[in-house]
Every structure is written in structure tokens, then in C-alpha cells.
Amino acid sequence: MIESIESKNNIPLPEGAINKKTYTMNLGPTHPATHGVFQNILELDGERIVSAVPTVGYIHRAFEKLAEHRPFYQITTLTDRLNYCSSPINNMGWHMTVEKLAKIELPKRVEYMRVIVMELARIADHLVCNSVIGVDTGALTGFVYVFEFRELIYEIFEEICGSRLTTNMGRIGGFERNFPDAAWNKLDNFIKIFPKAMKEFETLLTRNKIFMDRTIGAGAISAERAINYGFTGPNLRATGVDYDIRASHPYSSYEDFDFEIPVGATGDTYDRYLVRNAEIWQSLSIIEQAIEKIAPLDPTIFHADVPDFYLPEKEDVYKSMEALIYHFKIVMGETEIPTGEVYHSVEGGNGELGFYLISDGGRTPYRLHFRRPCFIYYQAFPEMIQGAMLSDAVVTMSSLNLIAGELDA
């Protein structure tokens, strides 16, 4: 877990420098500026970073091992705890992986409902990340302001599934229940009042001189390096590469929607911020389109007709023999799942969240690997902050949208 750093410590500085040697500083694991359990051992020459060694694994919870011991429908709760700023995306990604393996086709209405919750989660995720960049540059107002709207999103989740942060939303084959009227009303309300607040948030930061001075050029990375480092999501798009899973490998009927993929140019903190803001507007437009598309569809459909995977109504379990059998088989994890291996990826809040699932036909996955975007791109952090000021490192870190839960799995 700890990197070997002995040789890199206290590097002698050239003659005439103010300090004789660089000094070592721990940024994290618990530091208010890191927003999570991240440790970076920095070598500093004055306030300039000579080298950085990130250490990960402080909150490792062995999800991949646990997943090998759980029936398929119980793994959703593990995915919640990856990127907990946008857990519905992880939940849906997992359901879709199993559906892909079992070749389950979903009704359009369910797919559009999924699109709505995933885009809401993306807005919440981006709001947190962008407002936290504001906090790290000294602007607390925006953070406190947009949290009111993240709260509105969480209230919608609460109406849909009963929980807010770790949602455990949906089931294999659809949703556990139909969206109640309260959820639709709250969604309408959110769409009505959020654009005004988002505009205000942008007015607060986007052309703010202090914010621009702090973020432009901080933590820049070229497109070539970003691709080599496996960047995905807004961080890759900020470098100018238009790679978005929603468009390149469409899932959940994203091909039915009309949206743009915003890209940046320089790949610095400011571009990442701009890309995320632009994506929030795209997400809003996708949600509006989804609501329009859902309107003419049968409002009673909220899951696919797959009795093998989808729990029957509790009432039916008491009345019908078949429902009882299916209920028993699903709860005991004895559903028949095909053998095979499948890779499914979704566009998570911070990049390509992939599920590599190998099934041997048993009640649990034979192997489940999560491709966690921030684990992969966090490797580039030392390169991105080398030669920068300590305060730039903090801003770069928050603009990368690192989530400790996802990093450490």
C-alpha cells in the first residue's frame, strides 16, 4: 500500500536556492482539501511540487471478492458504494450488465425512466464536483447554493426508491415500483426552477477573474497523454476527445436522444469545469426529451416481463403457485443465468464505469471486475501537478472528480 519513497525524499537543491533540500509533506489521508481519503506524499521546493506519490487503498472494501459470494441481485448495493455521488448510474449499469448477459429486452418506458434517473444523478455529480472547485478556490457561496438543488434531486430519488445517497435503485429487469406521482411532480418542479439557479451558478464562477486565474492552466494534460492514461468522462473530453459512452456505445436507448458532447481544448481545470457545466445543460435537455417520450407510453409499465429475474407481486406469491416458485428461486439466488462473459460500460459521473462479468452459470458471478474510472485516471495526478504550486494541486484534485469509494473499491 505504501509506495517506496525513500530515494525520492529530500532531494538536494542547486547552489543558491533558498532551501538546501526539498521537504516532504503529507497531503492527506485526512485533509479538508482532499474531499475524501487520499494521501499524497509531496516533495516541495518552497511552494512548488517537485514530485508526488499518491497512495490509495485506505478504504478498500474488497467488492470484487464480496461480489463472488453474492447472488446477482444482491450486488447492486456494492455498486452504490463505488461512486456514491451518482449511485443510480452504477446501479443501472449493473442491472444492464446482467440484462445483457441474460439477453433481457426492456420496454422503452423503463429505459427512458432509467435515462431520467441517470441524468439526474449526473447533474448531482457534476454539481458537487464543480461547486467544490469553487470551494477550493475560495468561493463557498456557489457550493452552498447548488446543494439546495442537489437536495431536490435526492428528494426525487427518495420518492422513486426510498433512499438518497446509496440508492440501491431498480432491479434486474426494471424498477422495483413505478415512479409515484410525487416523483413526477418533483421532477417537473426541478426542471422548472433549476435552469435559473444553474445560470446564476455559472454567472458566479465562469467569468470570475479570481476563479479563472486560479484554474486556467492548472493541472493541464494533453489529449495524447490523457488517452495513454486511460482518461474517460469529462476529464478526457476537456482535452478535446469526444469519447462518450452514451454516444459511442449507446445503452438504455440513448440513441433515441438528441444531445451534444461538449469538449474542451486544453484539458486544464477550467476546461473540465466548463465541460461539466455544459454537460449539465445537456443532461437537462435529455431529461426533458425523456419526459416527452414517456408521455404517450403505457404508464403502468415499469419492468420487463421476465418472471425468472423480476420478483412477482407479493400478493400473487400468496395466490399463485408459479409466482411462489419464482419468488423462492429469485430470493434464494437460484435463477438460471447463462454462462458467458460480458463487458458493459456506462458513462458514469466521472468516466467510463465498466462491469466485466464472468458467469459460470452458478448463483454468483465467477468473477466481477469493476473498471473504475477514477482509479485509472488518478495515476496521472503526479504528472499533472509536477512543477505546479501546492494550491494548484488541491484545485486539480477536486476538478478530477475523484471519489474515494470508487478509487478503492
Next chain:
Amino acid sequence: MTNDFIIEKLKAEFGEEVYNFVELYDILTFNADKELNLKILTFLKETPDLSFTFLNDLTAIHYPDSVGKELCVTYLLQNLQTRKRVRLKVYTEIKEPDVYTASALFSTANWLEREAYDFFGVNFVGHENLIRIMNVDEMDYFPLRKEFPLEDQTRIDKDDEMFGR
């Protein structure tokens, strides 16, 4: 870019050394000998018609029952223009789990290989910093191998003053 085109290109370069071409849920998957992994990855990355420049994912799998091929290291590559994905699998025995590192070719592979080493004990030859990444350094086993069970939930010998259950 079709699967046939990729297969043809690979066959032309490596002949019978690449085999078991199969399409698994839209992803062309094939096997190769572990000695060839770097050559194949370089070929896939640097041939202009293929240019699989993006390493999506790298992980290991443990098959305790297939003797001599217990550990599988799998690479998922993607061409960012055509969005085509291919998966390469190499197998190694568990006694000498040596596989050449891809970390010089793709920086992505650095931590992913450390993770595969940490959990499966795959020894990535040539990796500059092959140490545990998630688990503690003192750990003397590889926890994602199949022979390691989850902790017995009923055990009583554990001091649970700090982490009571």
C-alpha cells in the same frame, strides 16, 4: 472495422500464435501465448489500420481447475475512432506467473497491473514499481484467488473491540 478484418490482420502477422477467436457479447476475444502479449499489444496499438490506442481495462482471472493455465490476464483495447473493442487473453501457470508488463506501452496499465499483482499475484516482468496497491504490504497471500474463502462470519477468536460486529 469488422472482426474479420482484425482477425485477418492478426493472422497475417502472428499466424497460428493467435487463436480462439470468438465474439462474446459484441467484443472480439482471442487468446495468445503469454510471451507474445507485448508484441500483440504493440501491433494492435501501432498498426495504422488498427490503432487500438486506448487500453480500457486490464484484469486477471483465476481458474484453479485448468492446470498449467490457472491465471488469465485479459486486456480490453479500444480504437477511439471506430469505437471497436477487442479483448486479448493470455494464460499463465500459477507456479511461475510471469507476464510481460504493458505499462511502458499504456500508462493505464501501471496501477491496473499493480492491482492484478495485489489480488492474484501475477508477476508483471519489467514493471517499475510492482508492489501492493490496495492491501497492506505485510499480506502474504493473494486474496482474489479462489482458494481464499471469505472470513467465517461466526468466528469468535477475533478482537472486535474496535470493529465490533
